[in-house]
Amino acid sequence: MYDFDRVIDRQNTNSVKWDKLEELYGKEDLLPLWVADMDFPVPTAISEALKTRMKHGVYGYNFTSSEYYESVISWMNRRHSWHVKKEWIIFTPGVVPALSYAVRAFTKPGDKVILQSPVYHPFYNSIGDNGRHVVTNPLIYRDGKYYMDYEDLERKIDSRTRLLFLCSPHNPVGRVWTKEELARLGQICLKNDILIISDEIHFDIIFKGYNHTVLANVSQELKENSIICTAPSKTFNIAGLQISNIIIPNKKIRERFSLELEKDHITRPNIFGAEALIAAYNESEDWLDELLEYLEENKNYFINFVENNIPQLKVIEPEGTYLVWVDCSGLNMNSEELKDFFINKCRLALNHGEMFGEEGKLFQRFNIGCPRSILEKALMRLKKGIESL
Ligand SMILES: Cc1ncc(COP(=O)(O)O)c(C=O)c1O
Incomplete structure (x- = not known):
């Protein structure tokens, strides 16, 4: 059994996802659910193989x-x-x-x-x-x-x-x-x-x-x-x-x-x-099978939370990937206002939909490849942001 709930601090590791957010978003104190990497450590077999090769020294x-x-x-x-x-x-x-x-x-x-x-x-x-x-x-x-x-x-x-x-x-x-x-x-x-x-x-x-x-x-x-x-x-x-x-x-x-x-x-x-x-x-196939179960639960948690708490948003249910595409047109904001809202009111670092093309300008992409507690925190920030409108 792998522990996908374990939170590992990735700050100050030169992580594209977690570090230097100020440069990209104009603000440091954001919870990052953007770029497509996950916050989980690799399967043990991978870290052991790397350690063994590393010890060789040449x-x-x-x-x-x-x-x-x-x-x-x-x-x-x-x-x-x-x-x-x-x-x-x-x-x-x-x-x-x-x-x-x-x-x-x-x-x-x-x-x-x-x-x-x-x-x-x-x-x-x-x-x-x-x-x-x-x-x-x-x-x-x-x-x-x-x-x-x-x-x-x-x-x-x-x-x-x-x-x-x-x-x-x-x-x-x-x-x-x-x-x-x-x-x-x-x-x-x-x-x-x-x-x-x-x-x-x-x-x-x-x-x-x-x-x-x-x-x-x-x-x-x-x-x-x-x-x-x-x-x-x-x-x-x-x-x-x-x-x-x-x-x-x-x-x-x-x-x-x-x-x-x-x-x-x-x-x-x-x-x-x-x-x-x-x-x-x-x-590492067993790790992947457990990961898939965990992501399935994250996806369901995300969908249910938004449905029950934030009816203004419409989640496009993903069939695959750990990325969730969310239709934000119900917030009645333009693309710039949306961007500003998610950064400054929700304090979330997401992928703004417009970067994927014109058609995405009223969407945001969330990365749910993270421990449930991070997802919960992000959704609470989102809920609070919406309530502040
Ligand atoms: C569809 C797709 N292709 C490619 C990549 C990145 O590939 P690589 O890091 O191997 O260049 C990503 C990463 O998010 C992706 O989503």
Whole structure:
């Protein structure tokens, strides 16, 4: 039994989530429920593996061992019924860098890349900062749930459109796309010769009643027309160790992508990242199963609290991820007023919805990957803030 209730002080650890909040929010004394890392310590197997390697004392160049590949292959097989071959797996020091590499490998300056907004904000940067054009295919928001807009997608594709960035499960709206939804999206992309970069970093955090489908598992054609971005970082809370695996079944696509990495000599993982990945995938499944139970309870607690105490807010029930997207339009504030309200009246550091795209401007994203007591404190601050209006 792991103790997810234990609160660990993360202040003064150079934590992006907890430290230097003044620089970002103009205020230090805020409770942070923003950036996507959790406040839980890693499974014991990971910390023990790191300690053992650390004690060795020599930290020279490191390669991806056969144990590394086997642990990834076995995880994908056990948790996702996905039969991955060793040669499909390419290490990168993060999923976001991989998105940028994909943009450079498969598009030319001036080409277009589609994303489904509101979406994880670095998607915009990896397209725009590389001199390509962002084309938004906004999700449809209907009766408290989000859907893909296939008609809009077909309308927006033209001869300069090369890639589509899929977020699956979707951050921030929390959808776990069904096989049918993915197949329909895939058909449109296949018909128009658009390669899909599927960011599946949140794929292990799925709530009861939902199933994640790896895009490459939808059909043989999609297996050959997709790049699947995976990592143990969200699942096991090791984002600071910077390790991810980009899995590409199609040989030609894989070789083109690898070439881009080789140009920057990104070929070897950090020793500690690799050790953590092996311990995570081989020895930490019980921790994940307990974490999922805990997050399920956090999610239910959050939803019930808001429903019972703050009817002005509407929680979009997440199907996956530990991120909760909240519709704040009932507060009758504009985007700037909302931001100010959550920081100055509620004293919470959240992700303001507008950063995920125009469509998010009356939303806030809450990270519920924290001990229940922190969540309770945050919700009490929220309640008090609302009562002060
Ligand atoms: C959808 C999505 N992709 C990628 C990342 C970050 O990936 P990495 O830290 O591996 O670059 C995040 C982190 O929040 C995310 O939510």
